[in-house]
Amino acid sequence: MNNRSGLPSTLTAIILFLVLAALSILLVVENGVVQRYRILGAVRNMQAWCWTRTSNIAHYFNYRTENERLSAENRQLHERLSRYEAAARQLDSLSVRIEPDFSYIGANVVKNTVDQQHNHLVLDRGREDGVEPGMGVVAPQGVVGIVGAVSSHYAYVFSILGAGQSVSAKLSRSGAFGPMTWPGIEPDRMLLSEIPVHIQDAPGDTVLTSGYSTIYPPDIPLGLVIEAKVSKGSSQELSVQLFEEFRTLHHVYIVKNNHKAEIEALYEQVP
């Protein structure tokens, strides 16, 4: 009797096993960050509250380093501002008005992972602060990632340190550009690929954002080329040491492209 009832039960278990495994793989493929925010809105807010408090405690003990970093960033921004003001005065005298291409929203990192294959961050700015999915996130020394989902007061960011993420980057001397991806091991190293083999002076060159996407502004310094090797015989793969220290990331800026809607509308017109 037991054997008779055991067979259907085993069969049910095998079918259930296969169904659950298939369902899990489907979820992995979908990677539903947005759905997760909808499902767990209240829990996520409570978790973010905890992450904010623990992040504050951690940063309290690093305040001296953080101050030095912010002070250096301030100095760089003042220098850039004075150059732009001089240029703006010249443009004013020619009666030319220029709207800024990008605007920025300051945010603090309340959660950050760097040792997984798909890393992410949580920022303390959300929908009510004007943050929307698809916006870029930058730091003083490089780019950080792309906003994947938002709640009222928090944003979930896909880190550039993740399988499948890439940044369009270029070499400062030659202007050669290609996708920069994370090989998945050290959080301060990335690979810039598809660089033509005739460019021989890449090692030691600075890597910048190319500006060929609507996500990140152009010319943000990302890192330094430390090694070059020929890949598949037709192009070079460059190892890049990032300027930004992802492990101690605290202040970041969410980037809004003021012309994004116009650019996307243009794409839609193309048959």
Add this chain to the structure above:
Amino acid sequence: MSRFRNILFFVLVFLLQLIITDYLHLGPWVMVSLLPFLILLIPLQRREHIVLLSAFGLGLLLDLLSGGVLGLNAFAAVMTAGPRKFLYRILVNRDRQDKTEIPLLRDIGWVKYFKYLLSLTAIFLAAYILLDCVSVRPVGFILAKFVASTLVSTALGLLMALSFQNRS
């Protein structure tokens, strides 16, 4: 252990796993997971489909709360829960089904407990790491991560078993 203490211990281990996921960062080479240990803690007498659904639910809950890729822990947990009873039979008790609900360190001994926990942990991490890294990371990295993670996670599971289960 009484049923209430079992449930409390189970919840505590799950909370510890959440804390580990959020705050313990040992680098890209090591991933620490107590989910295989939690699957080991599901009573042996439970029916297979209940065990599978419980493992799937646990994995999914961890995925939802940890903010990682949804489905990764759920997949690895289902892969571990599937052959759990079979592994128990061949590694711990070849002759008969054990009368104890949950395999305890003091009941089945160090060697058998270690082999059982190591097997569950290895299956879990093989499934997790393969799904996470395959085709995007080098084989050497995947193997090194698997070995390091299995050793650390098994050691932590044993430590948990030693600290709590042996007191009752």
